[in-house]
Amino acid sequence: MGDEDWEAEIIKPHVSSYVPVFEKDRYSSGANGDTFNRTLASSSEMGDGSSRRDHFMRSGFASGRSLGNRGFSNNKFEEGDSSGFWRESSNDCEDNQTRNRGFSKRGGYQDGNDSEASGSSRRGGRGSFRGCRGGFGLGSPNSNYEQDEGTQRSGGIFGSRRSALSGADNGDTFQSRSGSGSGRGGYKGLNEEVITGSGKNSWKSEAEGGESGDTQGPKVTYIPPPPPEDEDSIFAHYQTGINFDKYDTILVEVSGHDPPPAILTFEEANLCQTLNNNIAKAGYTKLTPVQKYSIPIIQGGRDLMACAQTGSGKTAAFLLPILAHMMRDGITASRFKELQEPECIIVAPTRELINQIYLEARKFSFGTCVRAVVTYGGTQLGHSIRQIVQGCNILCATPGRLMDIIGKEKIGLKQVKYLVLDEADRMLDMGFGPEMKKLISCPGMPSKEQRQTLMFSATFPEEIQRLAGEFLKSNYLFVAVGQVGGACRDVQQTILQVGQYSKREKLVEILRNIGDERTMVFVETKKKADFIATFLCQEKISTTSIHGDREQREREQALGDFRCGKCPVLVATSVAARGLDIENVQHVINFDLPSTIDEYVHRIGRTGRCGNTGRAISFFDLESDSHLAQPLVKVLSDAQQDVPAWLEEIAFSTYGPGFSGNARGNVFASVDTRKNYHGKSSLNTAGFSSSQAPNPVDDESWD
Numbered sequence: 001m002g003d004e005d006w007e008a009e010i011i012k013p014h015v016s017s018y019v020p021v022f023e024k025d026r027y028s029s030g031a032n033g034d035t036f037n038r039t040l041a042s043s044s045e046m047g048d049g050s051s052r053r054d055h056f057m058r059s060g061f062a063s064g065r066s067l068g069n070r071g072f073s074n075n076k077f078e079e080g081d082s083s084g085f086w087r088e089s090s091n092d093c094e095d096n097q098t099r100n101r102g103f104s105k106r107g108g109y110q111d112g113n114d115s116e117a118s119g120s121s122r123r124g125g126r127g128s129f130r131g132c133r134g135g136f137g138l139g140s141p142n143s144n145y146e147q148d149e150g151t152q153r154s155g156g157i158f159g160s161r162r163s164a165l166s167g168a169d170n171g172d173t174f175q176s177r178s179g180s181g182s183g184r185g186g187y188k189g190l191n192e193e194v195i196t197g198s199g200k201n202s203w204k205s206e207a208e209g210g211e212s213g214d215t216q217g218p219k220v221t222y223i224p225p226p227p228p229e230d231e232d233s234i235f236a237h238y239q240t241g242i243n244f245d246k247y248d249t250i251l252v253e254v255s256g257h258d259p260p261p262a263i264l265t266f267e268e269a270n271l272c273q274t275l276n277n278n279i280a281k282a283g284y285t286k287l288t289p290v291q292k293y294s295i296p297i298i299q300g301g302r303d304l305m306a307c308a309q310t311g312s313g314k315t316a317a318f319l320l321p322i323l324a325h326m327m328r329d330g331i332t333a334s335r336f337k338e339l340q341e342p343e344c345i346i347v348a349p350t351r352e353l354i355n356q357i358y359l360e361a362r363k364f365s366f367g368t369c370v371r372a373v374v375t376y377g378g379t380q381l382g383h384s385i386r387q388i389v390q391g392c393n394i395l396c397a398t399p400g401r402l403m404d405i406i407g408k409e410k411i412g413l414k415q416v417k418y419l420v421l422d423e424a425d426r427m428l429d430m431g432f433g434p435e436m437k438k439l440i441s442c443p444g445m446p447s448k449e450q451r452q453t454l455m456f457s458a459t460f461p462e463e464i465q466r467l468a469g470e471f472l473k474s475n476y477l478f479v480a481v482g483q484v485g486g487a488c489r490d491v492q493q494t495i496l497q498v499g500q501y502s503k504r505e506k507l508v509e510i511l512r513n514i515g516d517e518r519t520m521v522f523v524e525t526k527k528k529a530d531f532i533a534t535f536l537c538q539e540k541i542s543t544t545s546i547h548g549d550r551e552q553r554e555r556e557q558a559l560g561d562f563r564c565g566k567c568p569v570l571v572a573t574s575v576a577a578r579g580l581d582i583e584n585v586q587h588v589i590n591f592d593l594p595s596t597i598d599e600y601v602h603r604i605g606r607t608g609r610c611g612n613t614g615r616a617i618s619f620f621d622l623e624s625d626s627h628l629a630q631p632l633v634k635v636l637s638d639a640q641q642d643v644p645a646w647l648e649e650i651a652f653s654t655y656g657p658g659f660s661g662n663a664r665g666n667v668f669a670s671v672d673t674r675k676n677y678h679g680k681s682s683l684n685t686a687g688f689s690s691s692q693a694p695n696p697v698d699d700e701s702w703d
């Protein structure tokens with residue numbers, strides 16, 4: 001049972017997770033088809049037309065909820081028991097030792113139960129971090145420990161995972177977040193809505209619980225700010241980097257029957273004038289490899305699984321051809337209807353990512369009659385519904401919220417022609433796979449033969465590829481740009497051996513050297529995100545944080561402050577690992593390495609995007625990260641990075657003499673698995689792959 005999960009299970013109705021924006025100036029201190037046409041070409045070869053070779057706290061301060069009863073002692077973070085500092089391997093309950101500690105010397109933090117309203121004017125002692133509701137230390141030892149985001153956290157994974165817990169020895173009450181949710185059974189996207197029962201209207205969730213008030217927790221009232229209306233903001237973009245043209249040298253492999261030829265230019269895509277105008281306004285002059293191959297495939301009506309490195313333009317690779325089709329075929333202009341029937345549904349695992357995709361859809365559909373709408377958890381359902389009923393051709397949604405809206409009969413599926421799974425490996429793993437299966441078997445959803453299904457990611461474990469067959473037509477095409485699951489070569493990767501007790505010191509040292517350059521710091525748990533953000537705040541490094549225990553408003557604020565540079569450091573859990581496209585992120589620091597190599601690839605892909613360069617530094621803890629040595633060596637060598645000798649040694653000693661860092665192990669799907677698949681499968685009993693897929697109980701707040 002992972003730490004994160006316990007946290008997520010606990011409901012505390014009123015206190016939000018408040019994690020601050022720390023500002024310096026604010027404080028004084030498929031198994032189908034066995035014959036394949038394979039096209040292996042580098043885009044540059046395509047480019048010169050010659051040879052497609054055929055074979056191939058706001059200041060303020062972090063959440064007291066997470067650390068409410070913990071604190072500092074002697075100006076140090078307490079470093080727990082045998083489970084070690086912040087490994088928190090047992091669970092969130094913690095033992096008595098680490099609870100109920102306040103700051104014995106530093107102090108200056110708020111009572112963990114301050115409300116948002118009251119917290120804004122509070123000041124701690126030493127640090128003067130204002131604006132907190134919550135805060136570290138000083139939480140009431142008898143308070144319900146931890147807090148849920150509210151009604152959207154209910155139900156367990158695949159039903160009632162646990163009912164109730166009583167806190168270890170200290171009187172804390174641990175409430176299962178299941179409550180009525182677990183009673184209803186069903187599946188939730190972690191920290192998110194509950195999908196329940198069967199049949200019409202059986203998806204109860206935040207919507208019904210929160211908004212109609214018949215179940216647990218407070219209403220979700222957050223209404224996100226409206227998207228920008230002015231053209232400059234809609235088309236704001238950052239520059240491609242010096243390595244953008246090098247994309248052309250990446251090998252591309254297309255497998256499956258009868259793939260259409262790649263296109264080399266936007267003109268060849270034969271898009272309508274409005275789309276071309278929008279592409280130009282977005283600053284796109286040249287296609288990226290994944291776009292060169294995916295656009296004609298999608299325009300040709302084929303299903304697609306596409307794997308391309310982080311930051312290489314996968315979003316436009318599906319949006320542009322879908323929009324082109326819509327324009328060509330003509331769509332019913334959006335108009336008010338109680339039941340909307342979108343032609344396209346796009347799902348992605350996190351709220352911020354789906355919102356980003358929505359903004360891209362809005363940008364490319366600017367000036368057309370196509371209306372995109374976004375809906376995601378943590379926001380008021382009524383608001384989403386009001387947006388939807390005004391017209392919806394493209395619905396961008398997180399899975400839980402999507403099922404809610406369908407259950408409320410605001411969205412009908414009959415007209416769906418395009419179903420897009422972004423971060424598809426994540427969407428099909430144990431966390432979201434069941435929900436996606438429900439989606440495709442919803443009443444009205446056209447069968448896979450009748451719709452076009454498109455999957456995109458930078459990573460595609462083999463098991464997940466096999467599962468995907470259920471969603472895709474048997475003749476789907478597989479596009480692999482570079483090594484499937486490989487890291488972006490524009491990211492300079494450094495692995496440092498840092499023991500858990502030295503990590504904070506090292507982090508500060510690195511951040512001081514970095515100065516004001518934008519940096520994402522990844523940690524493994526929500527609590528630690530708060531903790532490290534606070535620590536950096538103490539060190540007077542302007543920091544904010546994002547994780548699943550923060551309210552949506554706070555998450556968006558944090559992201560906004562990071563994007564605009566107000567807070568150059570963002571401490572994040574894996575909720576921010578995938579898809580987020582933030583300008584000018586020059587560094588990623590893995591304070592903790594993630595549990596899977598795929599997650600590592602996604603995390604470091606927040607930098608080095610679109611031909612820009614970036615740096616990733618990862619702390620490798622010998623005690624806990626040895627299992628990653630082998631895949632790390634492979635990722636590093638595939639991306640032509642230096643591999644430290646010590647890491648190779650660990651990889652070798654862990655995996656024996658057969659291991660070669662350069663050999664293709666079974667770490668990644670190197671190719672379309674249909675070619676390797678001989679009926680073997682490592683699916684678990686639920687029909688979902690257990691390997692590679694993040695363990696949902698350890699998982700972060702995916703929506």
Ligand SMILES: Nc1ncnc2c1ncn2[C@@H]1O[C@H](COP(=O)(O)OP(=O)(O)OP(=O)(O)O)[C@@H](O)[C@H]1O
Pocket residue numbers: 237238240283284285286287288291308309310311312313314315316457458578579580581605609610
């Ligand atoms: N052809 C292009 N020309 C210029 N910029 C582009 C082009 N295609 C995409 N971009 C820009 O590159 C950035 C990265 O694109 P995108 O977010 O779609 O990457 P991705 O492949 O989906 O990454 P990830 O795997 O992290 O989700 C975006 O800012 C996007 O606007």
